[in-house]
Amino acid sequence: MGVFNLGPKIYMGPGTLVAVLNGLKRFFIVTDEFMRASKKVRYITEAVDEVGGDSLIFSGVKPDPDTHIIAAGVKEAASFRPDCIVAFGGGSVIDVAKAIRFFGKERIGDCFLAIIPTTSGTGSEVSNYSVITDAEKMVKYPLTSDLLLPDAAILDASLVMSVPPSVTADTGIDVLTHAVEAFVSKGHTDFSDAMAEKAIKLVCGNLHTVYLKPDDYDARQAMHNASCMAGVAFSNAGLGLNHAMAHALGAVFHIPHGRANGILLPYVMMFNAGCTTKLTPAAERYAQIASFLDLDTSALRPAALSVIRSIRSLIGKINIPTSIGAAGIGRDEFEAKLGRLADAAMEDACRASNPTDSKR
Ligand code: NAD
Known part of the structure; x- marks a missing residue:
């Protein structure tokens, strides 16, 4: 049997973020310290305000993200009880958001997963992969499952203009x-x-x-x-x-x-x-x-x-x-x-x- 999976819906153009988030209420925003400290994350929080939602920012993602980061993210998400996880960053951030939803399903509950890539590289916003490192064994595992597929990918090239x-x-x-x-x-x-x-x-x-x-x-x-x-x-x-x-x-x-x-x-x-x-x-x-x-x-x-x-x-x-x-x-x-x-x-x-x- 052959299957070709087109992946999540891909949204483009002005105003798409608000349209995608509309109707959802509690947003767990996964990002990294650079995106938070540089205030780029306002791109998401302002859209959350516009749809009248609440948000919690998890900015603990680092390059080559490891299992400890996923565990910390699942813990924070489980106490916040989001109905939407939003990934805002490069492939490291996106893979963490996908893994948090996948491994935390029982503790967090069902969640919509929206991905906004800020680098043009990994394609993780539409892939069924999440690459996670076992820091103790020093091995990077490309986990693959269609359950890792996000629900929505938002492509906004204005976000990558600042990439060095x-x-x-x-x-x-x-x-x-x-x-x-x-x-x-x-x-x-x-x-x-x-x-x-x-x-x-x-x-x-x-x-x-x-x-x-x-x-x-x-x-x-x-x-x-x-x-x-x-x-x-x-x-x-x-x-x-x-x-x-x-x-x-x-x-x-x-x-x-x-x-x-x-x-x-x-x-x-x-x-x-x-x-x-x-x-x-x-x-x-x-x-x-x-x-x-x-x-x-x-x-x-x-x-x-x-x-x-x-x-x-x-x-x-x-x-x-x-x-x-x-x-x-x-x-x-x-x-x-x-x-x-x-x-x-x-x-x-x-x-x-x-x-x-x-x-x-
Ligand atoms: P990255 O996410 O680690 O980001 C690299 C750096 O760019 C970080 O310091 C980040 O803060 C910075 N950055 C991100 N957006 C920026 C912006 N708009 N302006 C300025 N700086 C910005 O790097 P990456 O290459 O996007 O992702 C690499 C990770 O993705 C690796 O762990 C790799 O294994 C994984 N990966 C996953 C898949 C998949 O399908 N899941 C595919 C390929 C790679």
Whole structure:
């Protein structure tokens, strides 16, 4: 049986937040300290006032959120008894809100879940994933269940205008990794391909622009849409080895998630395509990307290589490090943790849909 899940309703345009929240009364707002201290969270509290509701702000989310943060959030939400959980932030915030509703269901009760992403990266606003770290084991787990799907996603590109260039680069390359992994995944379909293809084109046409010109609203909007479309694509098609290894790097070295993906992407593509050995069926999928990006399609190997080169060039232009060493991890430190990294990556659920056998 095949199923394509379009995910939550996606709302866009002025006035949508109030329309989505209208009729609900008690809002548990999940965010991080930056969004609270910079008063950006007023975007939500003012809408709550407009619909005559009460709210409680939980701003305890940190990057690579762990199980302790989820437990603290469930405790606060259970005593507040919300009828709506609102996530306002990047992927870390969104994943915490999804996990609070999922794990706290018995104590909190049924809740509407509205997501407002403030980075253009994870697509978590429409995905059936929540990535949570076990701090003791130093493992990041990509939890997957349709019960994690939010009820509403609100896309407002004005919220991402303040994202600084380095986070714009990290999150933007995360979008590209989602779309490329979904496109070549074992689980891809015509439906996920459509979303992944559009997302790849939007990232290739706009990421460098938003990195150089953070105030370019149209380019920001394109990246915000791409992030969401890539989220629908990977939520249905699955991801791959790139994400399996990026989760391990995030849990052990706290390299920001998108940056970890960007460091790995050209190498994983070379491996998956069999560029240095015998070409694999994944090379044909990369060649299809070359075709819709108008790159070299003269033959299979140059086509696959042209996509990898083009992505490597984009990564260079937005100053993503090209190796784990360049990301600040010393060789000794890396080698001391290599066994743990490899075990975590091999056990990561994302590896299952990688197009090429990663045990070669
Ligand atoms: P993030 O949420 O950790 O945010 C990065 C930084 O950007 C934070 O310091 C945050 O305060 C800041 N920030 C957020 N919005 C801002 C704004 N508008 N202006 C200025 N600064 C802002 O980073 P992320 O890349 O969005 O999310 C990464 C997390 O998401 C990782 O844990 C990753 O594993 C997870 N993830 C989840 C999914 C999923 O489907 N659930 C998919 C991919 C990644």
